[in-house]
Each structure stands twice: as C-alpha cells, then as structure tokens.
Amino acid sequence: MDKEQIYAVIKKHLLENVEDLQEADIDPQKSMKDYGANSLDIIEVVSCAMRELNIKIPRSELAEIKTIDELTNKFVANSSVES
Amino acid sequence: MDNILDYSLADFQFNDNPDVLAPPEDFETWINDQRISYCFSFFEQQLLRAPRSSTEILSNLDGQKRKVINLTSYNYLGLSSHPEVIQAAHEALDRYGLGASGAPLLSGTFDVHVAFAKKLAEFKQKEDCLLFSNGLAGNMGAMQGILRKGDVLILDEKCHKSLVDGGTLSGAKMLFFEHNNVDSLVMMLEKSRGKRVLVAVEGVYSMDGDLVKLPEVVAACERYRAAIYIDEAHSTLMFGPNGRGVAEHFGLEDKMGVTFGTFSKSFGGVGGFICSNARLIRYLKCYSSPYHFSCAPSPVLVAGLMKALEVATRDSSLRDKLWENVRYMKRRLLDLKLDLAGTESQVIPIIIGSSGEKLFQMATQLQQRGLFLQPVDFPAVPAHARRFRISVSSQLTKEEMNEACNIIEDVVVAGLKK
Numbered sequence: 001m002d003k004e005q006i007y008a009v010i011k012k013h014l015l016e017n018v019e020d021l022q023e024a025d026i027d028p029q030k031s032m033k034d035y036g037a038n039s040l041d042i043i044e045v046v047s048c049a050m051r052e053l054n055i056k057i058p059r060s061e062l063a064e065i066k067t068i069d070e071l072t073n074k075f076v077a078n079s080s081v082e083s
Numbered sequence: 084m085d086n087i088l089d090y091s092l093a094d095f096q097f098n099d100n101p102d103v104l105a106p107p108e109d110f111e112t113w114i115n116d117q118r119i120s121y122c123f124s125f126f127e128q129q130l131l132r133a134p135r136s137s138t139e140i141l142s143n144l145d146g147q148k149r150k151v152i153n154l155t156s157y158n159y160l161g162l163s164s165h166p167e168v169i170q171a172a173h174e175a176l177d178r179y180g181l182g183a184s185g186a187p188l189l190s191g192t193f194d195v196h197v198a199f200a201k202k203l204a205e206f207k208q209k210e211d212c213l214l215f216s217n218g219l220a221g222n223m224g225a226m227q228g229i230l231r232k233g234d235v236l237i238l239d240e241k242c243h244k245s246l247v248d249g250g251t252l253s254g255a256k257m258l259f260f261e262h263n264n265v266d267s268l269v270m271m272l273e274k275s276r277g278k279r280v281l282v283a284v285e286g287v288y289s290m291d292g293d294l295v296k297l298p299e300v301v302a303a304c305e306r307y308r309a310a311i312y313i314d315e316a317h318s319t320l321m322f323g324p325n326g327r328g329v330a331e332h333f334g335l336e337d338k339m340g341v342t343f344g345t346f347s348k349s350f351g352g353v354g355g356f357i358c359s360n361a362r363l364i365r366y367l368k369c370y371s372s373p374y375h376f377s378c379a380p381s382p383v384l385v386a387g388l389m390k391a392l393e394v395a396t397r398d399s400s401l402r403d404k405l406w407e408n409v410r411y412m413k414r415r416l417l418d419l420k421l422d423l424a425g426t427e428s429q430v431i432p433i434i435i436g437s438s439g440e441k442l443f444q445m446a447t448q449l450q451q452r453g454l455f456l457q458p459v460d461f462p463a464v465p466a467h468a469r470r471f472r473i474s475v476s477s478q479l480t481k482e483e484m485n486e487a488c489n490i491i492e493d494v495v496v497a498g499l500k501k
C-alpha cells in the first residue's frame with residue numbers, strides 16, 4: 001500500500017472521530033490535537049486505522065510522533081515490512 | 084509478534100476475536116510469553132499481614148514468604164492498623180453486622196453514615212457530602228451525575244482513570260490540557276466558551292507526586308467562569324495547616340466547586356467521598372448511579388473511617404511525622420543522585436528510564452533484598468520514564484528508612500550505572 005492510500009485511511013478515521021472537522025482543513029504537517037482530538041480520540045483513530053490497514057505497531061513506539069505525516073510515514077514503514 | 088517486549092497493555096484494548104468471551108489472540112501470545120509473564124508476576128503478590136511499614140508477602144518470584152520493608156502501600160498515616168480505628172470497627176461490627184444491606188435511599192443509611200458525612204463536610208468546609216463505596220466510583224459517579232451531553236469536561240492529562248471514565252460515561256465532551264500547563268488550560272477554556280464547563284485537577288498527581296498549580300488554575304477558571312473539581316486522593320489528611328488538603332495548603336478552599344477524597348489511602352480503609360454545595364449533593368443523591376444504585380458502604384468501615392478522621396485531625400502528630408519521614412527519605416535519595424522527577428509530596432518516584440528490562444531486573448533484586456517497592460511500567464507512566472514509586476508512611480522508622488535506602492543504593496544506583 002502506498003503513502004497516499006494510508007494517509008486516506010488515517011484521514012477517514014480522523015474525520016469520523018473529531019467533531020466539526022472538514023477534509024479540506026486537514027494539514028498533514030499538523031497534529032491531530034490541533035484539530036481538537038483528545039488523547040482518547042487519537043487512540044481511537046490510530047487503532048481503527050491500524051486495524052483497517054492490518055498493521056500492528058506497539059503504542060510505546062508511537063509516543064514521540066507529533067504530526068499526521070509522521071504517523072503516516074510510520075505506518076508506511078511498517079506496512080511494507082508486513083505485506 | 085517478534086518484538087514482544089515492545090508491546091504493552093496499551094496495545095490490546097481493541098478486541099475483534101469472533102468469540103466475544105475470548106481476549107484478542109495476540110494478547111494471549113503476548114501475556115503467555117515467558118518474559119512478559121515474569122513482569123506480571125510482580126502484580127497481585129499476596130500480603131500476609133497488615134500493610135504496615137514492615138510486613139510479609141508471599142513472593143510470586145519464588146513462592147517464598149518474605150519479610151519486607153513496605154514502600155508501596157498507600158497507608159500514608161498508618162491508619163489501616165491504628166488501634167483506635169480497629170477498636171471502633173470492632174465495636175461497629177458487633178452492633179451493625181457486616182454490611183449495610185441496602186442502597187442509601189432505601190435502607191442502607193445508618194446513623195454512622197449520616198454522622199460521618201456531616202463530619203467530612205465540616206472538615207472540608209463545604210455544605211454537604213456524599214459517600215461512595217470506593218474512590219473510583221466516587222469520581223465516576225460525580226462526573227456522570229454532574230455532566231451531560233453538550234457540557235465540557237477539561238482535565239489535566241495526568242488525571243486518574245476514574246475521572247476520564249466518568250467523563251466518558253457522562254457524554255460530555257472531554258478536553259485534556261498539558262500537565263500543569265495553565266496556558267494549555269486557557270486554550271481549552273477558550274475553546275469551550277458558551278458551554279457549561281468543569282475543570283478537573285488533582286491535588287497531588289499520583290505518578291509524579293507533584294502538586295497542581297492551583298493559584299494559576301483558579302485565576303484562569305475565574306476568568307472563564309468555569310467550575311473546579313479537585314481530586315484530593317493523595318493529599319487529604321496530609322496537606323494544609325489542618326490536613327484538609329492541597330486546596331487548604333494554597334488557601335483556596337472556597338474556590339473549589341467540588342472536592343473529592345478517597346478512604347483507601349491516608350484513611351487506611353476503602354471508599355470515596357465528594358463535598359460540595361447542599362443543592363448539588365441533594366441532586367446527585369438522585370442521579371449519581373454509584374450512589375443511587377449501589378449498596379451503601381459497610382457501617383463497619385464507616386465507623387473505622389470516622390475514627391481515622393478523628394485520630395488524624397485531633398492534632399498534627401501523624402502528618403508531622405509523615406513530613407519528617409518524607410524530608411528524610413528525599414534527602415537520602417537526593418544524596419544518591421537519583422532522579423525524583425518533580426515530587427513535592429509523600430509520593431516519590433525514582434525514574435529509571437526507558438528500559439523495561441532494567442526496571443524489572445532491579446525490581447527482582449529489590450524484592451530479594453527485602454524491599455517491597457513495586458515497578459511502574461508503561462502505559463501507566465511514559466515509556467521513557469519507567470520508575471519505582473515510593474509511598475512514604477508516617478509509620479516508617481529511621482532504621483527502616485536507612486535499610487530501604489541502603490538497598491536502593493545497592494540495587495538501583497548500582498543498576499543505573501551499568
């Protein structure tokens with residue numbers, strides 16, 4: 001799966017979990033927190049996206065990630081290994 | 084799963100096993116791994132005696148009974164086994180029997196419940212008080228009873244799970260601000276303009292032992308007319324000139340909309356309570372589920388707890404002793420050049436760092452040397468700051484503290500140098 005597709009999945013779950021967010025407003029260089037996601041929302045987005053993409057990354061490795069783009073890259077790196 | 088040690092309890096919340104009565108498959112692979120089950124063997128070790136400063140455990144490491152110095156139990160003031168408390172509970176047991184046999188509204192309210200709630204309200208200088216069977220239920224029940232869909236609950240990101248779960252149950256929108264960062268709190272308050280807003284903080288944060296920056300929090304909340312809920316689980320009976328908590332310590336008790344405490348820590352029992360204005364408490368009696376739909380706390384416990392309150396507040400001797408011990412332990416640990424994070428209380432973390440392996444190696448050696456000091460791992464604390472967490476008790480003697488620090492020096496200081 002390429003980066004574009006992975007980004008689309010993350011974005012879809014972000015839109016589902018955060019109130020009042022429009023797709024056009026999402027800038028991958030920002031953090032989900034910037035769009036009003038709280039830590040519970042972020043866990044939900046990450047877990048749903050990982051499940052849909054069939055990748056599994058320990059949460060302890062995600063703690064340092066700041067932006068949506070960094071998360072996408074982390075998923076890209078892990079999806080190429082597993083599929 | 085080839086990197087089993089990188090996984091943690093943070094990774095198995097979701098469960099899509101087709102069998103609803105089974106855990107996720109990878110959870111079982113993980114928890115049955117020898118290295119992980121070794122870490123888990125530190126949990127649920129059996130205490131064979133009261134949680135005094137010296138006690139005895141049945142070690143899960145080797146199945147042996149072991150005499151230990153206890154730096155883990157929350158028995159901060161030693162009240163769980165105070166002779167007067169035990170005596171009061173004994174007498175109540177003879178008079179009332181074991182349980183309350185009813186929810187508070189129907190048949191579970193005894194004279195001791197009413198008397199104790201009145202004493203607590205007076206103690207916390209609020210109009211009224213509500214008792215719960217445990218602290219977690221108190222926080223959950225308060226959030227669920229106070230907040231509704233459309234309201235906003237703003238929490239410090241380090242707030243206890245009971246507050247978070249209560250918020251979820253209430254249907255309110257939850258916003259978290261960076262730990263003790265008032266600018267971040269203000270951002271959240273700004274986002275919540277026009278809503279009913281409750282801000283939840285803790286007097287002492289339970290993993291770092293630092294205090295809420297209450298004067299700044301109060302100033303911000305006053306500007307936005309937001310109400311404050313303070314969880315004084317780890318500060319009641321210990322902080323403030325009269326032991327009323329961190330709000331008293333800062334001279335800001337009248338600014339607290341609701342104050343929460345638990346009976347499981349300094350009180351030495353189990354249960355929880357909130358104090359607030361009489362109108363809110365009256366309402367919550369009807370709408371807070373853990374109060375309304377659950378059996379009242381045992382009158383035996385309540386009688387013991389009422390005595391514990393009396394013993395802890397009739398003079399300052401217990402908390403004076405606690406603070407003397409805290410000062411002593413802190414000085415000894417700082418002399419050892421240990422990282423105690425930002426502790427300002429009887430909760431003293433010793434930061435080990437990112438290595439879970441190191442943490443559990445040290446935990447093993449500590450216990451073999453006779454120190455009951457439990458490891459705290461991710462996700463309870465950040466992955467880069469795994470730690471031990473000391474609960475200082477007023478019961479600790481100089482000899483026990485010296486021996487504990489010697490063991491910590493031999494195991495932790497030496498281990499960190501490796």
Ligand SMILES: Cc1ncc(COP(=O)(O)O)c(C=O)c1O
Pocket residue numbers: 217218219220222243245285289314316317345346347348353354355
């Ligand atoms: C800050 C805080 N609030 C609430 C609780 C819940 O209290 P209890 O263990 O008495 O249910 C705890 C402890 O577990 C706590 O640390």
